[in-house]
Amino acid sequence: MSIQESYELAKKAYGKWGINVDQVIETLKKVPISIHCWQGDDVSGFEVNQNELSGGIDVTGNYPGKATTPEELRRDLEKALSLIPGKHRVNLHAIYAETNGEVVERDQLELKHFENWVNWAKENRLGLDYNPTLFSHPKAADGLTLSHPNEEIREFWINHCIGSRKIAEYFGKELGTPCLTNIWIPDGYKDIPSDRLTPRKRLKESLDKIFAVEIDEKYNLDAVESKLFGIGSEAYVVGSHEFYLNYAMKNNKLCLLDTGHYHPTETVSNKISSMLLFSEKVALHVSRPVRWDSDHVVILDDELKEIALEIVRNEALDRVIIGLDFFDASINRVAAWVIGTRNMIKALLNAMLVPNEYLKQLQEEGNFTERLAILEEFKTYPFGAVWDYYCEKMGVPARESWLAEVKAYEQEVLLKR
Secondary structure: OOOHHHHHHHHHHOOOOOOOHHHHHHHHOOOOOOEHHOOOOOOOOOOOOOOOOOOOOOOOOOOOOOOHHHHHHHHHHHHHHOOOOOOOOOEEHHHHOOOOOOOOHHOOOHHHHHHHHHHHHHHHOEEEEEEOOOOOOHHHHHOOOOOOOOOOHHHHHHHHHHHHHHHHHHHHHHOOOOOEEOOOOOEEOOOOOOOHHHHHHHHHHHHHHHHOOOOOOOOOEEEEEOOOOEEOOEEOOOHHHHHHHHHHHHOOOOEEEEEOOOOOOOHHHHHHHHHHHHHHOOOOOOOOOOOOOEEEOOOOOHHHHHHHHHHHOOOOOEEEEEEEEOOOOOOOOOHHHHHHHHHHHHHHHHOOOHHHHHHHHHHHHHOOHHHHHHHHHHOOOHHHHHHHHHHOOOOOOOOOHHHHEEEEEEEHEEEEE
């Protein structure tokens, strides 16, 4: 049976529930995923004086073909994007600036250092997002940045973040789509602190200085990202969820939820509805923790499906900014992008192919028997036929046929590096 024939049968099955599959596909086409550039080079970046990866971040594996230049990284991203249906975004860190061999400190980065990225994004009709890089640097060697007791070090990072917001504004103006600027810091302590309050006071004061500089929200959206713990900050993280949730609410900033930054039994899917009640927009970094914040490649697991359901059934596709954040050097890096991003899109499609309004009604009526029965039956509805058709319609390989292209790219490009 052809993909078209399977799709027509699937349309009939979903149509009985009032689900217009053609309309679902049109909606899905408009949902961008922000794809993180750092999967392609193991979070190395292109600084002239490269520093060892720090901040509690660890990339394991030595699969051949890592990108070592901006041109290689962009080429790899282009290959991945050619295998992912839809039009998406690319998320950059400050360490991906291009300085033409000149040593430029992070607090001195300018718009010109990202011109190549902007021109590339224009050519490929992509939006860009941005992150100041507050790790892998001598001034972050002791695990403290914006909360550092040394005022000079704090000012360095404050200026870096201010400059980052200006760079993001430039992205937004040039590309015609707002850039999300996300601040994450590694600050914390390995062992139980004697004073939890003072570092958080300093972090608050630093953030206040950063955001005191006016940046047009038409071009830049500010977000802050929390974390539970990291390597070297097991006992205490300054920027906790409670800290940033309160800061974001009070200062009209976005609170970014990273799926790996909470307790192992704590789920981001359960937080989304609460966030939507009090925030105009919510930002996500979708990752996959295995026992800890290990940033595994996103798979189509229950939590990913539940995240997508919370976004879709709450009609929040235009309110939840979806980004990815994982890095795996043990497998082909281009394949990692493709697998993770396609799974995020699959999860959204799956959520759109559920009779969400009817299920809500059943819950309100207390009819939990029928609700559970319908939920379970829909797990084996022909979702795959719709996904295959969507891929074909968007001009990318359906099913696992994309893997052949990655294998060929590995032989022709990656293994020759």
